[in-house]
Amino acid sequence: MEDNPRFFDLVSDVRAMRRLRPDPVADKLLFKVLNAGVQAPSGMNSQPWSFLVLRQPDDKQWFAARYKAAIESRFGNFKVDDDDTSAMARQGRALLYQANHMQEYPLLLIVCGLRDWPFKVPEAERVGPAPPNYGAVYPCVQNILLGCRAVGLGAALTTMHQVFEDELVEHFEIPDEYGVVVTIPIGYPVGRFGPVQRRPAQEVTWFDRWGNT
Numbered sequence: 001m002e003d004n005p006r007f008f009d010l011v012s013d014v015r016a017m018r019r020l021r022p023d024p025v026a027d028k029l030l031f032k033v034l035n036a037g038v039q040a041p042s043g044m045n046s047q048p049w050s051f052l053v054l055r056q057p058d059d060k061q062w063f064a065a066r067y068k069a070a071i072e073s074r075f076g077n078f079k080v081d082d083d084d085t086s087a088m089a090r091q092g093r094a095l096l097y098q099a100n101h102m103q104e105y106p107l108l109l110i111v112c113g114l115r116d117w118p119f120k121v122p123e124a125e126r127v128g129p130a131p132p133n134y135g136a137v138y139p140c141v142q143n144i145l146l147g148c149r150a151v152g153l154g155a156a157l158t159t160m161h162q163v164f165e166d167e168l169v170e171h172f173e174i175p176d177e178y179g180v181v182v183t184i185p186i187g188y189p190v191g192r193f194g195p196v197q198r199r200p201a202q203e204v205t206w207f208d209r210w211g212n213t
């Protein structure tokens with residue numbers, strides 16, 4: 001597999017890779033990817049991210065069971081016809097595969113963000129814990145996804161942990177000042193990368209006034 005494909009090829013090739021092999025991922029490679037993540041910009045260079053990596057079978061099993069239950073609670077016990085080749089059906093099959101095999105994947109990366117009130121919320125209105133600094137953590141997450149692709153690892157951004165976040169932070173002893181932003185299963189892919197299907201920028205870009213092409 002080609003290492004470090006060129007940037008414009010790479011960005012159009014980073015699909016959500018939901019079918020992963022159980023083969024282990026070397027720590028050195030993981031840190032190469034995470035160090036790509038932490039090159040991301042953040043407000044005042046605050047670097048509000050932290051990573052929790054689940055590798056132990058019991059921990060992955062704990063997470064996978066709740067993830068699967070969360071998918072079922074959100075989407076029901078859905079099935080997809082084998083002969084349905086639509087994009088929706090292919091994504092549905094991949095989601096099911098991921099939910100059924102998550103515990104076998106070598107790494108479950110939990111990306112946390114330091115809690116921080118957005119400027120637009122006045123101090124007097126700040127009740128309860130602040131949300132994690134999503135805006136600052138997502139560029140880091142995207143770098144991680146690109147970094148995985150660059151070294152031949154598959155990864156998929158997931159957010160279903162939100163359904164069981166309270167349990168998650170308690171079980172893995174994530175401190176109160178952090179919130180969980182995304183969970184990314186990482187491993188060597190079963191299938192091939194990209195290409196992604198996206199609307200061209202020309203269709204979503206206006207000049208000078210909204211609607212002006």
Ligand SMILES: Cc1cc2nc3c(=O)[nH]c(=O)nc-3n(C[C@H](O)[C@H](O)[C@H](O)COP(=O)(O)O)c2cc1C
Pocket residue numbers: 014015016017018095098156157158159160196197
């Ligand atoms: C904010 C956000 C939340 C997402 N949540 C999930 C998720 O919970 N589970 C999942 O499998 N994929 C999730 N994804 C991945 C998207 O479903 C995926 O990127 C999109 O459908 C396009 O598919 P592609 O990247 O394979 O082209 C999420 C992506 C984003 C940006």
